[in-house]
Amino acid sequence: MTTRTRQPAAFEPIARVLPMLSVPHLDRDFDYLVPAEQSDDAQPGVRVRLRFHGRLVDGFILERRTDTDHVGKLAWLDRVVSGEAVLTPEIRRLVDAVAARYAGTRADVLRLAVPPRHAKVEREMPTPSTLSDVAPIDPTGWESYGRGGPFLTALAESRAARAVWQALPGELWADRFAEAAAQTVRAGRAALAIVPDQRDVDALWRSATTLFDESAVVALSAGLGPSARYRRWLAALRGSARLVIGTRSAVFAPVNDLGLIMVWDDGDDTLAEPRAPYPHAREVAMLRAHQARCAALIGGYARTAEAHALVRSGWAHDVVAARPVVRARTPRVVALDDGGYAEERDPAARTARLPSVALRAARVALQTEAPVLVQVPRRGYVPSLACGRCRAIARCRHCTGPLSLDDRDGSAPTCRWCGRADAALRCGRCGSDAVRAVVVGARRTAEELGRAFPGTAVITSAGEATVAEIADRPALVVATPGAEPRATAGYGAALLLDTWALLGRQDLRAAEDTLRRWMAVSALVRPRDERGVVIVVAESSVPTVQSLIRWDPVGHADAELAARTDVALPPSVHMAALDGTADAVAGLIEELRLPDSAELLGPAPLPPGARRPPGLAADVPVTRMLVRVRREQGLELAGELRRGVAVVSARQTHEPVRVQIDPLHIG
Template sequence: MLSVPHLDRDFDYLVSADQSDDAQPGVRVKVRFHGRLVDAFILERRSETDHDGKLGWLDRVVSSERVLTPEVRRLVDAVAARYAGTRPDVLRLAVPPRHATVEKQPVPDAPQATPSTVDPSAWGEYHGGAQFLDALAEGRAARAVWQALPGELWTDRLAEAAAVVVQSGRSVLAVVPDQRDVDALYAAAVRHVGEGVAVALSAGLGPSQRYRRWLSVLRGHARFVIGTRSAVFAPVADLGLVVVWDDGDDTLAEPRSPYPHARDVAMLRAHQLRCAALIAGYARTAEAQALVASRWAHDLVATRPTVRTRTPRVIALDDSGFTQERDAAAHTARLPTMALDAARAALRSGHPVLVQVPRRGYVPALACGKCRTIARCRHCTGPMSLPDRAAGAVCRWCGRIEPTLRCVRCGSDAVRAVVVGARRTAEELGRAFPGTTVVTSGGDAMVAEVPAAPSLVVATPGAEPAAVGGYGAALLLDGWALLGRQDLRASEDALRRWMAAAALVRRRGDGGVVAVVAESAIPTVQALIRWDPVGHAESELAARAEVGLPPASHMAAVDGPPAAVAALLEAARLPERSEVLGPVDLPPGARALPGTDRDAEVARMLVRVPRDTGLELASALRRATGVFSARHDQPPVRVQIDPLHIG
């Protein structure tokens, strides 16, 4: 496969008679291109060619296994067109590297599916839930966006929907953000459809095991396929339902070119195959709401009385006044007394308490204690942090240690924490609640589950362990750190993280309380208090439509040296209604461009078009990238369609 954009096209080769039986569409082959052997796939066999020159011969067939199915090939073409990418780049995401030993092993017999009988009562709590299951059983292309209730066993609900599809003789593909979700959903799948036909795909399996499972999917042995973002391309036979759980999670966006999002790839696949689709989660993204607004998908939500019954009580506490609290523990734990009282009540009842902290570490960011200027490294201007209680300040970029900090603006040597990390928070809570067990979960030290016993569980977002019987209370700290980010999705992401934590808390009738340390008047906080992710998503979509941001429009981000970016946009025949914006600063965490000096100037230009012109914009940028690739007269430029983080 040739990754350069100007060679992203089909090439004809001659096939010898002794290769003809194995050289079938979809197999891996080796061909000679400009004097060197390259990997390739056979796309189709023809008896004639439209090439005027002399054709070369196929070098060899690597394997007779047809790893590129027609359905996946159509999906690869659609993703490359949608994201202005090349087919070889998408194929690297769709087809895993070959493991010859696994491929040569005897093919086992196909296991028999043994799906359990599904009780629709749990789905019946959602308006339209029972009808959705009926549509799956009848093989109709039902599309829905499901808002799971707090305390819901979402893995069982998805496994029940899968069992209905498997009973009808078709297959299911489920895409989830991380390994924890894969393991949880796979355990539910084994209970509902049987171990033999449920397959979990993830990068952590290792090359041989992952390829073995992928082959079982290709050969039609797997009927319920579960995996992380790359599994969205899995060659599932007779696909009847595609599911995406928690589509707002950043890990579902591919960090490699052409940067597709698993949600959009799944929806493309559902559209191509005319199969059912389900986007699910506790919260809702503006993109999912746009599918509902366009009538491509239907709502699956519970009634308001059901929501009030199933949710915990949520209270918002402004942190501006806790320093004046009379309770000494309030000073120690950085919490208002009301939040501490909720935690104490839960602990007295014998239940664990969850404390969500936006960042892991000790003190991951420092500022001047007098003028609040962010403390930065004198050598590389990186942010300074306290990785440990006894250590000096350390630069998070270059690692240099600064034993004493002095503000460059006012000269003060006083420092304060911008955000207090999970380890420091655990220390403070341990002093505020002496004798109580404190558990931390985050980063490489994630805890899967905690027992139904009094304890304080300090976790970063996404690392919250489940509690047997549910948490008695949850304290969501430093809400401003999530809401105050300069990011298009800050409020949406904050609500998603809060709801994921609050969903682990016991319902209000059982004494469950969630205390969020943030100003109650903020719309995102109000959405949490009312447990109204749909209303929040509607507001987000309307706000973005008003200013012309995705998903109300399509937007391309073009990154690179300023001259190269300008030349590319000038060469691209952009659609008539295009609007060029910028240059703007690259968002935090943007990767350096390959082939570009680290210190080189990199600019970002944005191109905005109406939603119905997205494919036209992608096609124009794809053509221009190919032309520049052939000329070799400009440095590399990165093109991203609808990036998660615009700036």
């Protein structure tokens, strides 16, 4: 048997390739010879298979070259997987920037940016866009906000306008986003919108397709199957899509001639990627807007400290409504202390755990044929238990996870982490076998309200049983945060229960996240001139409650940013969390050449509720070390961590350390 000798390509016979390897010290380019028979397909951006240390791995061609700096014999590319250039120059620059910002490897970022190939879909003939001319946009909706009109004008002129927009209650935010996208497309460019979940994707899709032809709008989300997702992703790559809508990973979508990138509700946790290197979609979007020199829009009912920092720095402008407009559009907000249930004269108030004022507001709304929304912090029946005597949180004896009751049928408390039941529960602190509810879940709240309002329909929306929309009729809707259905004509009243469960969390973002959730509910309620009212069961002196009463998300974000600046917390500084075994974290710290101003905080045990680093056994103790630097030193810190992780990885003397830059939850 004879073996055919392979010949290198006649022109630019060397391909510089990035192998898809998760090992940090191998995050670099390698040169390979291109066979002559594959030269036409082996272009920058295509997927290839190559042999690395004796095994076949995936990779991407970064460039074709005529020379190499490698000393020795070059290996051959095994094959070109596809001639489709899926890694565009723009996305490659973005991947490099995200890896540098978050101290990660390019291979990990590429796994987020480029979906797996689906060969059958790739062979399909592309469908050309049938986008007709987009009709002129009615600016009325945007002109309710001070700088909304000029922002639309800037988009029409293809200027790189950047804005942080505070949506008013009752605002159809999806319509405003669709109008901004249409204005961008009318100017000859494309738009990209990032939203937290599928409900938001669907809402924006409906609004966009009233202005665009459906073939020009692409929706990307995790719920799509591999073929459907890849087909839509290719539509963006090949230029037939002029508006791309998606959840967090869609921020990497290969949109041609990007003119506007939008992010809705940037405070939602789902926009933070749970996989390495843990980028946040808002930060990636802003990096992309900077690189592409395009317009950017961050919108929401509330405002995060990070978005406000963009305004304070001058990178973005405020788009907010004047105070008279705010007062006309907001519902009346009433704060009630929750300490006096036992003194209430109304038996139904005690039954439903509601002050009688809240109960009367609900009854008035129901009498006017309007639905009433009740927000509870948790789903389930009794999702959190505590000792009835000393109030210590009830925890599992096996894994220390929190215990809960799934129903009222007398079943034993069950661990929310490991699923084990504890039929003989006793407090580890005082020995008592009495328990009490810490937070009452959505299902039990629905039962209590059903008894307090006999004959009224009670609808529960939580977890996987989420209701998207309800009709304009009398009903009590009990929902967990983020699962609140939209009412056709708005709710007559909203009741915010167990507020301390949100406000009392030991978390950097507790106040900010609480106000965001409350405002999302209040935005669904009718304005005050239509007798819309929001009852928040909390002390009115709490600053977060005051911000809700005044409907002042900008003031709250300003105070939040100032408070974090005073105690040197993100976004006023950059902070890295290093999680791993004590020896591994210490070994990494020894390798780092940190700036003189860097502060080391810790080590300390991994905060409760934080995910353990992957690959470590459950019984191995995990510690956390925090590294804090000035904001202007963020890239320097990330670069040094990237180098240190690569050195430790090459030595293989310790277990890997998880590195997170500016994590959402520090502890």
